[in-house]
């Protein structure tokens with residue numbers, strides 16, 4: 589009986605906590621200033637679209653973000669913000685809070701994956717805007733700018749500082765976010781990476797490791813004595829065995845062998861036969877375990893064919909899991925904001941963006957986005973226009989709910 593009572597009290601307190609996050613968000617959403625800010629977004633739809641296109645048309649390959657940064661800076665200068673750059677070229681604009689609230693960072697990355705010199709011209713048709721980079725991540729840059737204007741127009745003050753962080757080099761290694769989160773570890777309470785996403789958000793990052801495995805042998809003519817074999821033999825056997833490995837679905841994990849190569853001509857045994865492995869998991873233990881099993885297979889098959897094995901790591905980034913993040917106020921408030929905006933949010937743990945950099949520094953972090961887009965990283969990239977305005981309102985509500993609405 590006593591146990592039952594304790595469980596009941598626990599259940600009720602969890603319930604009321606959940607309610608309190610929802611109520612807290614609802615109160616903010618109903619505040620006349622927030623309503624005025626939402627109206628401001630609706631009244632400025634055309635201006636938002638034009639500015640979004642203007643930023644998109646400044647191509648900004650990774651590590652060449654300066655021109656785009658200068659343009660964004662010129663837009664930020666129209667507002668009461670503390671503006672600076674850091675050593676990684678990140679553009680940082682702080683909207684000071686009145687005091688006593690959490691420091692909340694909103695990150696959108698400035699860089700694109702497109703080659704330097706590419707001329708970008710956006711076109712609008714059928715309710716969509718088409719241009720390389722329009723979604724990833726320019727939609728979120730524009731969404732942040734639109735929220736700053738709406739917050740100012742509605743005279744909204746937050747308790748905590750809102751930091752608008754326009755990062756460099758997300759696509760090529762997240763060096764911008766890594767630098768910022770390292771420099772500001774302990775000074776940031778919440779870190780929201782805006783990159784992809786619309787209806788939901790993620791609270792952890794998936795680990796991604798890429799390897800190139802080589803079998804090395806003497807090679808030789810087709811008619812040379814066998815063995816030694818072509819290095820393709822242990823490769824084929826190893827690939828077949830690697831695909832027999834059990835890859836867990838929970839925690840979410842993936843394994844793919846996407847590339848392979850051998851001899852350059854049909855009439856030679858391969859002296860170097862290689863293949864790539866793309867190994868992903870939300871658990872670093874799973875990655876380590878599969879890595880070990882793959883290494884064992886490679887060794888066995890190399891020995892069996894009388895050859896040797898060599899492994900290059902093309903790139904490695906660990907899974908970013910912060911204990912307690914799923915139960916943090918950040919995640920609870922984010923969930924309440926999404927529900928308040930009419931979304932039934934998918935909440936995932938397999939993000940792959942700047943949020944990982946924050947989580948790996950021990951900063952509570954999520955990632956989400958301001959609108960639905962297609963074909964990211966392709967020249968045909970495009971976004972729906974209409975949902976962006978709702979996405980901007982969602983972001984604004986998230987900003988105010990996290991940093992706290994000041995009287």
Ligand SMILES: [Zn+2]
Nearest residue numbers: 724725758783
């Ligand atoms: Zn991106």
